[in-house]
Amino acid sequence: MTITSKVLQKAGPQEPYKVVEIERRDPRADDVVIDIKAAGICHSDIHTIRNEWGEASFPLTVGHEIAGVVEAVGENVTKFKVGDRVGVGCMVNACMECEQCKNGMEQDCLKGNVGTYNSIDVDGTVTQGGYAQKVVVNENFVVTIPEGIDFDVAAPLLCAGITTYAPLSRWKVGEGDKVAVVGLGGLGHMGVQIAAAKGAEVTVLSRTTSKADDAAKLGAARTLATSEEGFFAEHHGEFDFILSTISAQYDLEAYLGLLKPHGVMSVVGLPPEAMPLHMNRLVGGAKVLTGSNIGGIAETQEMLDFCAEHGLGAVIEKIGVSDVDEAYDRVVAGDVRFRFVIDTATFEDAAVQ
Numbered sequence: 322m323t324i325t326s327k328v329l330q331k332a333g334p335q336e337p338y339k340v341v342e343i344e345r346r347d348p349r350a351d352d353v354v355i356d357i358k359a360a361g362i363c364h365s366d367i368h369t370i371r372n373e374w375g376e377a378s379f380p381l382t383v384g385h386e387i388a389g390v391v392e393a394v395g396e397n398v399t400k401f402k403v404g405d406r407v408g409v410g411c412m413v414n415a416c417m418e419c420e421q422c423k424n425g426m427e428q429d430c431l432k433g434n435v436g437t438y439n440s441i442d443v444d445g446t447v448t449q450g451g452y453a454q455k456v457v458v459n460e461n462f463v464v465t466i467p468e469g470i471d472f473d474v475a476a477p478l479l480c481a482g483i484t485t486y487a488p489l490s491r492w493k494v495g496e497g498d499k500v501a502v503v504g505l506g507g508l509g510h511m512g513v514q515i516a517a518a519k520g521a522e523v524t525v526l527s528r529t530t531s532k533a534d535d536a537a538k539l540g541a542a543r544t545l546a547t548s549e550e551g552f553f554a555e556h557h558g559e560f561d562f563i564l565s566t567i568s569a570q571y572d573l574e575a576y577l578g579l580l581k582p583h584g585v586m587s588v589v590g591l592p593p594e595a596m597p598l599h600m601n602r603l604v605g606g607a608k609v610l611t612g613s614n615i616g617g618i619a620e621t622q623e624m625l626d627f628c629a630e631h632g633l634g635a636v637i638e639k640i641g642v643s644d645v646d647e648a649y650d651r652v653v654a655g656d657v658r659f660r661f662v663i664d665t666a667t668f669e670d671a672a673v674q
Contacts, residue, residue, distance in 0.1 A: 331381055334371045369381075390405065490620070502516065506566060532544065563585070569592060641663070
């Protein structure tokens with residue numbers, strides 16, 4: 322069974338996106354073939370395909386926020402059937418035998434998980450991501466998108482949603498907790514919604530209050546400008562939990578000072594350079610500084626069910642396949658509220674180049 326698909330692909334980091342046709346790997350007995358309806362654009366896509374995280378394997382199609390419909394299933398598939406609404410996130414396989422995989426933490430597979438793009442697939446080829454019409458994925462790495470969440474607002478949940486849900490869940494953020502979300506971008510806007518839905522009192526921390534109205538609509542009680550004189554002294558020891566979503570450098574020690582004793586700061590953004598830290602910032606007050614990287618498949622399903630229950634979804638700007646290069650520049654400039662999503666129906670009329 323040969324699966325062909327139009328995809329957006331780059332031949333190199335400086336090349337424009339082109340619509341090309343590729344053959345997906347042959348489906349195996351435990352695989353699901355997905356007709357993609359929407360594909361979110363994550364900043365990780367940009368870092369990868371611009372070689373900002375090391376040399377990528379070109380030609381390459383990225384995209385790990387995938388929502389669509391099951392088109393076909395292998396003979397051994399038991400979890401899905403044709404017509405099911407499904408999603409795929411940042412992984413398409415893992416060893417499933419190590420301690421982490423057995424504990425439902427496939428993202429931490431001790432042998433290394435197989436990324437949705439720029440990774441080595443089960444047949445030895447380089448995985449090609451979700452800026453495409455179709456994808457072939459092992460059934461264990463496919464999740465159900467509940468009814469009530471449209472494909473376009475669901476797609477970003479497969480990365481931005483689980484990236485923010487996982488630490489909030491792991492550290493049991495809930496009713497009455499004072500939570501600060503640092504940054505109100507693709508990740509931050511999901512963190513605000515999820516924390517608020519869990520019953521926390523949410524404050525957005527940003528350099529300015531220009532997004533205060535947006536933050537309030539998402540469930541934040543207030544937005545504070547960190548650039549104001551005396552900010553860190555005024556709000557010292559105020560928060561139970563801080564979720565840092567920004568990828569630029571910042572004064573880590575100053576933000577730790579905003580935590581209450583025994584408070585937790587979880588980092589999900591990836592600043593490009595090391596940031597200094599004196600250990601007394603952690604020892605004093607027994608504070609926790611931790612990181613978090615997406616979540617396992619079961620937890621991703623839990624997140625989707627939570628979002629459906631609470632009516633949550635990404636706030637998006639829908640674009641066509643010809644708009645992605647421009648969208649990348651806008652993401653880097655911070656000019657999107659809050660996630661670009663590719664309408665894959667626009668592949669239909671796009672000429673193969």
